[in-house]
Amino acid sequence: MQPELWKKIQDICDKLSKVTYENLTKIIRLESTGSSTAAQKLDDSFQNDVDAWMGGGTCFSMTWHLYQVFKDMGLSPRLVMGHKRKEKNIHCALILPDPDGSFDFEPAGSSLRMTLASNSDFLSSTEYLFDPGYLIFDPLPIPLPPPQGKGTAFFPLVPNTVRLDRPTVDSMALWTGGAGAPMKLRFEYPVEGVSVEEFKQHWNESFYREMMTYPVLNRLDRERGVQYYYQKGNLVTRDSNGSRIEKIENSARVDTLSRIFGLKPELIDRALNILNK
Numbered sequence: 001m002q003p004e005l006w007k008k009i010q011d012i013c014d015k016l017s018k019v020t021y022e023n024l025t026k027i028i029r030l031e032s033t034g035s036s037t038a039a040q041k042l043d044d045s046f047q048n049d050v051d052a053w054m055g056g057g058t059c060f061s062m063t064w065h066l067y068q069v070f071k072d073m074g075l076s077p078r079l080v081m082g083h084k085r086k087e088k089n090i091h092c093a094l095i096l097p098d099p100d101g102s103f104d105f106e107p108a109g110s111s112l113r114m115t116l117a118s119n120s121d122f123l124s125s126t127e128y129l130f131d132p133g134y135l136i137f138d139p140l141p142i143p144l145p146p147p148q149g150k151g152t153a154f155f156p157l158v159p160n161t162v163r164l165d166r167p168t169v170d171s172m173a174l175w176t177g178g179a180g181a182p183m184k185l186r187f188e189y190p191v192e193g194v195s196v197e198e199f200k201q202h203w204n205e206s207f208y209r210e211m212m213t214y215p216v217l218n219r220l221d222r223e224r225g226v227q228y229y230y231q232k233g234n235l236v237t238r239d240s241n242g243s244r245i246e247k248i249e250n251s252a253r254v255d256t257l258s259r260i261f262g263l264k265p266e267l268i269d270r271a272l273n274i275l276n277k
């Protein structure tokens with residue numbers, strides 16, 4: 001991949017990393033329109049402008065935004081769905097083939113402080129995984145499956161180390177762990193990908209999943225290496241030293257979430273009122 005293109009892709013990912021993962025705007029859109037199809041069409045990610053978003057989005061919003069940006073750049077991104085145990089199509093990501101068909105330099109300015117070019121697993125790798133919905137904002141070179149490669153690759157991101165397993169040419173698994181914690185299997189991806197129509201169908205179905213019955217917010221401070229995650233009244237702060245859990249009382253929820261996740265208080269309050277109904 002040419003250095004100029006690689007730098008542009010990194011800049012796009014860095015800008016997206018400042019967007020909060022949250023389902024509050026998704027809850028508001030569904031309540032306002034009454035249908036997932038109409039709510040999806042109102043999603044600000046369709047504007048292809050991060051600065052115009054209401055505040056954030058889920059994995060579908062973030063992945064769709066990247067897909068549009070890369071298509072506009074003349075690239076050929078591929079939408080992929082993520083499975084978790086028995087739950088199918090509950091997550092999504094994107095695979096981008098290298099237009100030059102090779103990976104031959106170390107990413108400058110990336111949080112991946114490693115010499116990928118010296119790793120033989122990547123010399124023939126021609127595809128990258130983008131998973132912004134899981135707060136992975138670095139393009140990850142996808143390892144080659146055996147016998148062409150070792151079929152696995154580690155990425156020392158902060159605060160979560162990432163591992164990609166590629167047991168076969170058709171499948172890939174994402175594992176994460178941090179601060180001495182064991183690696184956990186997060187998602188499995190059929191790398192062939194899905195059509196835009198199928199992707200949007202899974203997006204529609206996501207409006208009616210269990211996670212839409214309570215607030216979920218997730219943000220990564222890349223400069224400080226700190227992740228903030230809020231769900232069901234608990235705030236988890238994760239850094240290189242481990243994780244800390246704090247119970248957020250209802251009386252302090254709006255102010256606390258607004259401060260940590262950079263969302264407008266009135267937006268948070270509106271979504272919480274919808275959930276309370």
